[in-house]
Amino acid sequence: MTTTGDGAALRGVAILAASGLTLFALAAVAPSLPAIERTYADVPDAALLTRMVLTITALFIALSAPVSGILVDRIGRKPVLLSALVLYLISGTAGIWLESLTEILVSRAILGVAAGMILTSATTLIGDYYQGDARNRMTGIQVSVMVFTVASGTTVAGYLADTDWRLPFYLYGLALLVIPLVAFGIREPARASAATRDPDQPASGYRIAVLRAGVVYFLIWLSMVSTFIIPSQTPFLLPEIGIPAAFMAGIAIAVFNAVAAVTSIFFRRLRDRFDNNIILAGSYLFLGAGLLLAATADGLPQAMLGMVFAGIGFGPLMPTLFAWLLAIAPLEHRGRFVGGLTFFQFLGLFASPLYSQPIADRIDMTGAFAVTGLAQIALGLAFVGAAISTVFFAGTRKQD
Numbered sequence: 001m002t003t004t005g006d007g008a009a010l011r012g013v014a015i016l017a018a019s020g021l022t023l024f025a026l027a028a029v030a031p032s033l034p035a036i037e038r039t040y041a042d043v044p045d046a047a048l049l050t051r052m053v054l055t056i057t058a059l060f061i062a063l064s065a066p067v068s069g070i071l072v073d074r075i076g077r078k079p080v081l082l083s084a085l086v087l088y089l090i091s092g093t094a095g096i097w098l099e100s101l102t103e104i105l106v107s108r109a110i111l112g113v114a115a116g117m118i119l120t121s122a123t124t125l126i127g128d129y130y131q132g133d134a135r136n137r138m139t140g141i142q143v144s145v146m147v148f149t150v151a152s153g154t155t156v157a158g159y160l161a162d163t164d165w166r167l168p169f170y171l172y173g174l175a176l177l178v179i180p181l182v183a184f185g186i187r188e189p190a191r192a193s194a195a196t197r198d199p200d201q202p203a204s205g206y207r208i209a210v211l212r213a214g215v216v217y218f219l220i221w222l223s224m225v226s227t228f229i230i231p232s233q234t235p236f237l238l239p240e241i242g243i244p245a246a247f248m249a250g251i252a253i254a255v256f257n258a259v260a261a262v263t264s265i266f267f268r269r270l271r272d273r274f275d276n277n278i279i280l281a282g283s284y285l286f287l288g289a290g291l292l293l294a295a296t297a298d299g300l301p302q303a304m305l306g307m308v309f310a311g312i313g314f315g316p317l318m319p320t321l322f323a324w325l326l327a328i329a330p331l332e333h334r335g336r337f338v339g340g341l342t343f344f345q346f347l348g349l350f351a352s353p354l355y356s357q358p359i360a361d362r363i364d365m366t367g368a369f370a371v372t373g374l375a376q377i378a379l380g381l382a383f384v385g386a387a388i389s390t391v392f393f394a395g396t397r398k399q400d
Contacts, residue, residue, distance in 0.1 A: 007185075011129065012138065014185035017178045018081060019122045019142045020149040021088060025057055025115040027150040028171045029095070029108075031158035035165035040101045049101055053108055055350055060112025061119070062346035068120040069339020073332070077121050077128065078188045084117035085179045092172025111172075116342055124338045127326040128189040133268060135326060139319040140267030147264065147315075151257035158250065209328050213337055216325045217344040219280075222379070223321070224348030226372050227287060227314055229356045230256050230307070234294075237365045241297050248300065252307050259311025267319040277387035279320045284380030286313030291373030295366045313376075 037050040072080050091114055094107035126138045153171065160167035234256075235249040243249075270279050290310030297303040322341070329337030359368040 008129075010181070010185035011187075014178070014181040015122050015125050015129075015138075016142060016145045017181055018085065018118050020145045021085075021175060021178060022061070022115045022119040022122075023146045023150045024153045024171075024174075025061075025088070025092065025111055026054060027154045028092075028157045028168050030054055030154060031161040032165040032168050035161060036101075036104075039165065043101050046101070049105065052105060053101075055353075056105055057108045057112040057115065058346045058350045060109045061116040062112075062343050062350060064113040064116040065120055065339045065342035065346070066336070067339070068117040068342070069124075069336040071117070072121055072124050072335030072339070076188050077125050077335070078182070078186050080117055081121035081125075081182055081186070082179065084114045084121065085175050085182060088114035088118060089172065089175035089179070092175065093169055095169035096166050116339075116346070120335065120339045120342050123322065123326070123341070124335045125186065125189070126322075127329065127334050127338065133272070136271040136319070136323055137268040139322040139326070140264050140316075143267075143315075143318040143322065144261045144264040147257050148261040151254050151261065154250070155254065206330060206333070209330055209337075212328045213325060213340065216321055216328065217340055220321050220341060221344040221348040221351075223317060224345055225352045225355050226376055227310075227317075228349050228352035229291070229369065229372055230310060232353050233356055233360070233365055233368065234307075236360070237294065237369060238300075238303065240365050241299070241303065243300055243303065252304060255304055256307040256311045256314070259308050260315040263312050263315025264319055265315075267316045267323075270316055271320070271323065275387070275390070276320055276324055277383050277390060279316055281380050281383035281387055283313045283315075283317040283320065284376045284383065286310070287317070288313075288373045288376030288378075288380060291369045291376060295369035295373060 033050055033053060036053060037046055040046045040050065043049065068080065068084075088111060091107045091110040095104055098104050098107060123142070126135065126142060130138050157168035157171060160171075231253050234252050238244070238249050238252065267279075287310050290306045290308070290313060293306030293309055294303050295306075297306060325337060325341050326334070356368045356372065359371055363371075
């Protein structure tokens with residue numbers, strides 16, 4: 001259902017505000033990691049455990065997402081979202097007062113559960129309340145808000161971390177502003193029955209929907225594995241090409257996120273003109289070109305150009321996959337399908353360093369970027385072929 005008016009506007013703001021907290025769960029604490037490692041230097045395996053402060057959240061977002069999807073379908077979207085926001089507030093700000101590194105890790109795992117519930121609930125609500133062009137617009141804005149929040153949140157957290165590593169944990173208090181927005185701005189959608197069908201969905205059975213969703217899940221996982229090399233490994237790439245300043249690595253990552261945030265807003269216009277195959281082809285080709293530019297750069301200008309190209313590709317990629325999945329998922333099982341999407345998205349994010357670091361160890365970091373860029377280009381060319389095949393077979397059917 002798509003409605004207009006003040007109530008619809010408040011609902012949209014509430015959904016987007018909640019969505020913005022999800023990736024922010026990872027970003028806000030990142031600048032504090034070096035100081036956390038120094039604080040707990042006497043703890044065995046402090047270096048590894050400190051890095052887990054970031055990655056354990058992503059892992060638990062993935063692990064909790066399927067269960068979140070079931071809860072969203074059985075209990076309801078709004079109750080799960082409100083409960084998750086309260087859990088997010090408590091576990092996110094816990095780093096302000098927790099003493100041991102183990103306690104902080106446990107709180108970060110709980111934060112991952114909360115963030116997984118939030119993203120699953122918010123994305124399911126977009127599928128419930130919007131169809132067609134409005135849904136495409138909302139998925140584009142949702143990704144833009146998530147990416148922009150990461151970019152701005154990392155910047156603010158970096159400033160705070162220079163004063164005290166615990167200060168960025170106060171940023172999770174933003175959930176206090178989102179809770180009343182959700183409480184008063186969102187009304188629980190009417191429960192769908194198996195006989196009710198989304199007008200954006202093809203008339204196909206549940207098993208076909210699962211198979212089609214599997215394609216989207218694979219693409220979202222592959223996309224996150226290959227694209228997360230930018231925020232996770234750019235600080236190691238730039239010194240190899242003669243740019244040792246950590247500040248410039250932060251700027252490069254911010255450029256990538258900012259460009260992705262801007263281009264994702266235009267997803268709706270792309271979706272009006274092109275089908276999924278063409279959009280995905282362009283996304284992967286731009287991503288691959290950006291990674292290759294960064295890998296072959298002999299200075300900062302080309303590396304930054306690579307970040308721009310990669311951001312252009314990544315911007316429409318995520319909303320395309322989100323909208324595709326929402327169009328596939330049966331109404332009565334939408335939460336579970338979206339939970340699967342969240343699971344594979346963050347599982348790919350968690351697995352990205354496990355993929356890229358062995359390549360970097362065997363060759364170097366520029367080699368890891370180059371290999372990933374070539375793989376992205378190959379995937380883009382595969383979608384070019386799929387787009388051409390679709391046009392060819394459509395023309396053949398018309399002639400028949």
